[in-house]
Amino acid sequence: MATLPLPTDAPATRRLLDAYRAEQAAKRIRTLIFAAATLAACLLAAWMGEVDLGTFAENFHKFPNYILSITPQLRWATLGEDVTEWYWGWKRWGRLLIDTVLIAYAGTLLGFVGGLMLCFTASANLTARRWLVLGARRLLEIQRSVPELVYALIFVVAFGLGPFPGMLAIAIHTTGALGKLFAEVNENIDLKPVDGMYASGASWFQAMRFAVVPQVLSNYVSYTLLRFEINVRGAAVLGFVGAGGIGQDLLSAIRQFYLPDVSAILLMIVVTVAVIDIATERLRHALIGLDTRT
Template identity: 45%
Template sequence: MSTAAIAAGEAAFRAARAQRRRATLFGLALLAACLLLAAWVSEAHPATLLAGLPRIGEYFHRILPTLRWEALFAGSETEGSLAFWFYRLDAWAWLLFETANMAALATLMGAAAALLLAFPAAHNLGAGTLAYQLSRRSLEAARTVPEIVFALILVWAFGVGALAGILAIALHTAGALGKLFAEAIENTEMGAWDGVRATGGNWAEACRFAILPQALPNLLSYALLRFEVNLRSASVIGFVGAGGIGEELYKVISFNYYEEISAIILLVILAVAAIDLFSENLRHRVIGALGGAA
C-alpha cells in the first residue's frame, strides 16, 4: 500500500473521529441545556437543595429509635428496648399481611388482564389492526394513570377500604405488565407458531401452544417483579384510605410519631426483601421445571 493511500486513510479516520467528538460535545451541551431548563421550570434551585439537605438528615435522625444495649431485649415497657420500639408489632404485622394480600391479589388480577391483552398487542402475531390498536391503547391508558389517582376515584366509588386499593393497583398493573408481556411475546421464535398454524390450529391455539411456553419464564419474572413493586404501591395508596399499612403510616407521619415511622418502614423493607427472595427462588424453580420438561 502506498504512502499516499495510508496518509489518506489516516486523514479520513481523524476527520471521522473529529466529527464524532463534535457530535458528542453538541449532544452533551444540548443535554445540559435541557437539564438546566428543567431545573429552572421545576424551581430546583441549588440554594433550595443545599438548605433542605440538613433538614432531611435531621428528620432521619429523629425517626431513629433510642435503643440501649443493656435494655435491648427487655420487655415492651422498658424504654430503649426492641420491644418498646415495636410495641404495636401485632397490629402492624396484621396490616402488613393485609397489604401483602392486596398486592398479591392485585398482581394476579392485573397479570391475568395483561396476559389476555398482550397477545393481540404483540405485533408479530397478526391479530388484526383493530384488535392491535385497541389493546395497545387500553394498556397505555391503564399504565399512564398513577395508582394513587385510580385509588382516589375508587375510594369515592367503593368507599374506604382494601377493595379500592386492590382495583387501583390491578388496573395500573395490567397496563404495565401488558407492555412487558407483549414485548416478551414479540421476542419469541415463530417456528412453532408456523407449525401449529400449518397443522390447522387457530390463532388462539397457536398463542397457547406455540408462544406461551416460550414466553412463560419471562412473563413469570415480570409478574413476580411487579408483585414486589405492588407491595410498595399498596403501602402508599393507603394514604388516601385504600387500606393496608399505608393508612397507619400516614397516621404516624401526620402526628410525628417518629419512632413508629421507622418501625413501620423497617417492616415494609423486610417484607419486600422476603418477597424478593421468595420470588427469585420460585422463578428459578419454574424455569428449571420448564427446562427439564423441554
C-alpha cells in the same frame, strides 16, 4: 509519535492523519453539542423545579438530623423494653402489612388474568385483524401509562375508602404492564405449533391454549413474580390516598412527627420487600431451571 511506521510527511500519511483529525474534531463537536444541550435542559429544569441551592445548603443538616431523630433509642441494658416500646403498635402494623401484601397479591393475580386475556389479541403474529391488535395495544397502554395512584384516587371516590379500591388500581395497572410484556414474549415464539393446530382444525382459543401457552408460560410466571415484588412496594404507599395498607399509618406518623414510629414502619416495609424480593427470585430461578431441563 516517532514510532509511526510510515514517514509522517508522506502525502498518503498526511491525508490519513487529516482525515483522522477531522473525524475526531467532528466527534468532539457532537459530544460538546450533546453536553451543552443537556446542560441547558438542566438549567431550565432547575429554574422550573425551583432548585434553591442556598436553602438546600442551609437546611441540609436537617436530613441527617431527621434520620437521627427517627432512629429509636435502643440501649443494651434495656434492649427488650426498648424494642417493645419502639414497636408498640406491631399488632396493628402487622395486620396492615399483611393487608398490603394481600392487596399486592390479589391485584397481581387479577392483573395476570387481565394481561393473559389481552396479550394474545395484542400480538401481531397471533391475531390477523390489524384493528384488533392496535385496539388491544392502546387499551394496555392506557392501563399502564396512568400511574396506579391516580386510579386509586378515582376508585376511592367510586368504591369508598379501604383496601379494595387499592387492589383494583393495582390490578388495572398490572394488566397494562404485564399484557405488554406477555405480548412481546408472544411475538418471539415459534409459530409452527400454531400452524399445526390450525391445520388440524383447531379454533383460535385452542391454538392459543395448546400451541402458545406451553411455550411462554414460564416467561409469564417469571414476569408476574417480578411484578408482584413491584406491586408490594406500590401497595405500601396506596394508603397515602386512603386506599388501604400500611401507607395510611406511615403518612400520619410522618405528618404528625411520631418519629420512632416512622422508622419502625419503614423497617417493616423494607424487610417485607426484601423477603419477597428474595423469595420471588428463588422461585424464578427454579422456574428457569425447570425450563432448561426439559
